[in-house]
Amino acid sequence: MGKRAAALVGFTEWAPERKWERPMFGMEACAVLAAEALADAGIEKDAIDGLVTGGLQDSPMFGPLALAEYLDIQTHFSEQVDIGGASSAGMIWRAAAAIEVGLCDTVLVLVPSTPSPSQAGDEARKMVMPPYLAGDAWGSPQSIYDIPYGLVAAAPSFAMVATAYMDAYGVTPEQLAKIAVDERNSALKNPKAVFKDKPITVDDVLASPMVCDPVHLLEMVMPCFGGGAVVVTNAERAKTAKHRPVFLSGYGEYVSHKTVTNMKDITVTPAKPAADQAFGMAGVDRADIDLCSFYDCFTITVLATLEDTGFAPKGQGGPWVAERDLSFAGDFPLNTHGGQLGMGQGGAAGGLSHVVDALTQLQGRAEDRQLASADKAFVTGVGGLMASNVGLVLEGA
Amino acid sequence: MRVEQPFSEAGRPIPRRTPTSAPFLDGAREGKLRLQRCPRDGFFFYPRPRCPVCLGDDWTWQEASGRGRVYSYTVDRVGLDPTQRERLPLVVAIVELEEGPRMTSNVIGCAPEDVQVGMAVEATFEDLGPETLVLFQPSA
Ligand SMILES: [Zn+2]
Numbered sequence: 001m002g003k004r005a006a007a008l009v010g011f012t013e014w015a016p017e018r019k020w021e022r023p024m025f026g027m028e029a030c031a032v033l034a035a036e037a038l039a040d041a042g043i044e045k046d047a048i049d050g051l052v053t054g055g056l057q058d059s060p061m062f063g064p065l066a067l068a069e070y071l072d073i074q075t076h077f078s079e080q081v082d083i084g085g086a087s088s089a090g091m092i093w094r095a096a097a098a099i100e101v102g103l104c105d106t107v108l109v110l111v112p113s114t115p116s117p118s119q120a121g122d123e124a125r126k127m128v129m130p131p132y133l134a135g136d137a138w139g140s141p142q143s144i145y146d147i148p149y150g151l152v153a154a155a156p157s158f159a160m161v162a163t164a165y166m167d168a169y170g171v172t173p174e175q176l177a178k179i180a181v182d183e184r185n186s187a188l189k190n191p192k193a194v195f196k197d198k199p200i201t202v203d204d205v206l207a208s209p210m211v212c213d214p215v216h217l218l219e220m221v222m223p224c225f226g227g228g229a230v231v232v233t234n235a236e237r238a239k240t241a242k243h244r245p246v247f248l249s250g251y252g253e254y255v256s257h258k259t260v261t262n263m264k265d266i267t268v269t270p271a272k273p274a275a276d277q278a279f280g281m282a283g284v285d286r287a288d289i290d291l292c293s294f295y296d297c298f299t300i301t302v303l304a305t306l307e308d309t310g311f312a313p314k315g316q317g318g319p320w321v322a323e324r325d326l327s328f329a330g331d332f333p334l335n336t337h338g339g340q341l342g343m344g345q346g347g348a349a350g351g352l353s354h355v356v357d358a359l360t361q362l363q364g365r366a367e368d369r370q371l372a373s374a375d376k377a378f379v380t381g382v383g384g385l386m387a388s389n390v391g392l393v394l395e396g397a
Numbered sequence: 398m399r400v401e402q403p404f405s406e407a408g409r410p411i412p413r414r415t416p417t418s419a420p421f422l423d424g425a426r427e428g429k430l431r432l433q434r435c436p437r438d439g440f441f442f443y444p445r446p447r448c449p450v451c452l453g454d455d456w457t458w459q460e461a462s463g464r465g466r467v468y469s470y471t472v473d474r475v476g477l478d479p480t481q482r483e484r485l486p487l488v489v490a491i492v493e494l495e496e497g498p499r500m501t502s503n504v505i506g507c508a509p510e511d512v513q514v515g516m517a518v519e520a521t522f523e524d525l526g527p528e529t530l531v532l533f534q535p536s537a
Contacts, residue, residue, distance in 0.1 A: 130400075131477055131478050131479075132400065132402060132478075136400055136401045136402035136410075137401055138401055138413065138415075139413070139415055140413075141443050143401070143402055143403075143412070143413040144412040144413045144415070144418045144422075144443065145412070145442075145443045145500065145501055146501045147402055147410050147478070148409070148410045148411055148412050148525075148528075148530055149489060149501045149502050149503050149530065150473055150477070150478055150481045150484070150487050150489045150503065151489050151501045152477050152478045153477040153478075155471075155473075155477055156471045156473055156477065156489045159471035160469040160470060160471050160489070160490075160491060161469070163469045163470055163471060163514065164468070164469040164514065167469075167513075167514040167515075209474070209475070210472075210474050211473075211474060211475050211477075212471040212472065212473050212474065212475075212477070212489075213471050213472040213474070213509075214471075215471075259501070260469075260491065261491045261499055261500065261501045262499070266468070266469055266491070
């Protein structure tokens, strides 16, 4: 049996929005997220003795310190995680690990992603990722060897992974497009999803504009604002929580590079070592997993993750996806919240949406898309340019 | 968000000149592709003060053949970097050099539709004024 020291007991998640109409500083958002997540967990604020977060726009240095002061929380564990889109999943295991070693008892994981009130006007309120992703900093290798050649943002990098996959394994555009279609079918049942009203077909995906060959517009996430928070606590206190505690029974992480040019093999992602570590720790078989929630910035990310985490044979992900229904109603439920592809990417909180997806199912709170059996889930986070990976095995108490 | 990337007068992003990148950039200006070579681990790219494998500092600069193959590629159709929009459609590629290392570059001199994984390419150079880019074209 895997670890039973720390459990996820409550959460809050804001519906992603392309344009955010109620600007808030990062720490202001944290205060609201904290209140909502604690209320959901049924745990008092006084119990909090650990804080984990990502980047805070209003406190780019000393973030966790500023946050402890702002929320009037005194912590034995204060952490800021910076591994890209894998950060949210990385925050969850760091919180659990801190509890396991006895540093603290209850940790708030806070992921705000709202525009600041200092950003005025409609355009500034629209979520746009800066194309250089801070790679333009003085001395950054990217500013010398990547940016002048147009390797910027995320799409060209993931597109080159897809090109290599197609060349190596014969993956077809239709097989990749189907991932977006199945996820959209789940999004239709998620009231928080940006795309909850619009079913799509494989033809729709392939007819959407080509952004970076072979990636079409409908195979990319829509950048949005959002926010989320999760309460992680020790096994004893978890018994007093309002909802079913969900243990983090195993976890793994792997970082191997930043830009795709420097991947050892562009068709093998860090998902493999991270997943092997997580499943090994949990002592859980892949076959016993009821649902997967995989970081899905692009359709190729999902296909590669299915293979490298051991659910589909290496090189067979294309036909494997074609033969299955990945929606909540299907034979391999994957991203039952619609994924970030169907829900919109709520900024940094997009990564947390996969944790929340698993938690929602394992706590039996998924309403119209609730699975009949939901006891074990596997969650991934992907950061940088297919560069960092976190795997989480979650088990309901 | 403040942008630190240097740009040419025409508005193209140019490589940042640092003490470590200067020998590579000087080589490009002379039409040469220069790589560092570690006596134990062979060629490496991009330039660093220490070999990334053994962290040794007894590497030397060598002139590479300029020949390589397309390891993977994409075609930017939308101009993810607005300053590159006049180059669209832009073939962004990873080129695996004959000497072993891979580098980010662009494939020019053929239609984007004719680029393929494994295609043989050779270095060519584009003068942007203050700095020169190392690009690739189909081998003659
Ligand atoms: Zn060496």
